Amino acid sequence: MRHSIIALSVALSVSLFAAVSCRFNPDIQGPGSAAFQGIWEEEPGSGHDSLLQYTRHQFKFTCDSFYATLSTTSKVNYYEDSCYHQGTWKEYAKGNYVVNNDTLYIIGTFTKSDFRQKLSGCYRIGQYLPVFLIKKTSAEKIELMNLQQLLPVTLKLKEKLTCNPQPL
Numbered sequence: 238m239r240h241s242i243i244a245l246s247v248a249l250s251v252s253l254f255a256a257v258s259c260r261f262n263p264d265i266q267g268p269g270s271a272a273f274q275g276i277w278e279e280e281p282g283s284g285h286d287s288l289l290q291y292t293r294h295q296f297k298f299t300c301d302s303f304y305a306t307l308s309t310t311s312k313v314n315y316y317e318d319s320c321y322h323q324g325t326w327k328e329y330a331k332g333n334y335v336v337n338n339d340t341l342y343i344i345g346t347f348t349k350s351d352f353r354q355k356l357s358g359c360y361r362i363g364q365y366l367p368v369f370l371i372k373k374t375s376a377e378k379i380e381l382m383n384l385q386q387l388l389p390v391t392l393k394l395k396e397k398l399t400c401n402p403q404p405l
Contacts, residue, residue, distance in 0.1 A: 266402040267301035270336040272374045274298055274400055277392035285388075289313050294390060298334065300400040303343060304352055305330040305365070320359030329355075330365035341369040341381065 279294045290311040297304040307328040314321045331352045332345020345365040349355045355362055369381040369390065381390040 265404055266400075267333075268400050268402065269298060269301035269334065271400075273334070273336065273341075273379070274300075275394050275398045276396040277379060278395050280391045280393050282389055282391065290315075294392070296392065297398070299398050300402050301333050301335075303330075303332060303334045303345065305343075305345070316359060326360065328360050332365065336371070339371050341371055343367045343369070 273296075275298060277294075277296045277298070281293070285291045290309065290313065292307050292309045295306040295308070307330065309326055309328065311321075311324045314324070320326070327350070329348045329350050329352060330343075330345045331348050332343065334344065335342045343366060347355050347361050347363060347365050349358075368384045370384055371379070372382055372389075373380040377394045379392040379394075381392065382388070383390055
């Protein structure tokens with residue numbers, strides 16, 4: 238008898254937890270961060286010319302989505318010659334982002350230049366998951382620190398966008 242009461246209370250607890258914690262994702266895009274809405278381009282930083290490889294970022298933040306163009310300059314060939322392109326190339330990524338306190342989390346995947354899925358080819362394939370410390374934001378400039386590369390990233394606003402949530 239005691240075991241059946243315990244089993245019943247455990248089953249009831251699990252059912253209640255599942256009913257409260259499970260919910261459907263919304264059918265519409267989230268609003269994202271108002272401070273990030275727009276097209277942002279990284280300003281050249283001092284000392285980047287001394288690095289063996291450096292990537293400049295261009296981001297388009299619209300609602301909770303992002304589109305990134307990553308322009309890389311490399312003094313060292315890490316790829317086959319047909320991909321190296323004399324040490325300059327572009328990569329593309331898209332996905333979602335989250336701002337939590339002082340941190341920008343990018344959750345995306347590498348894509349082709351038209352932002353369609355990339356399954357093979359030169360450079361990186363798969364997930365694009367950088368994390369940035371937000372040092373300062375203003376209407377025209379965002380100062381970040383790339384926490385994986387420990388490099389400063391200063392983004393300058395090129396065009397302000399307004400979030401118009403789209404159906405998913």
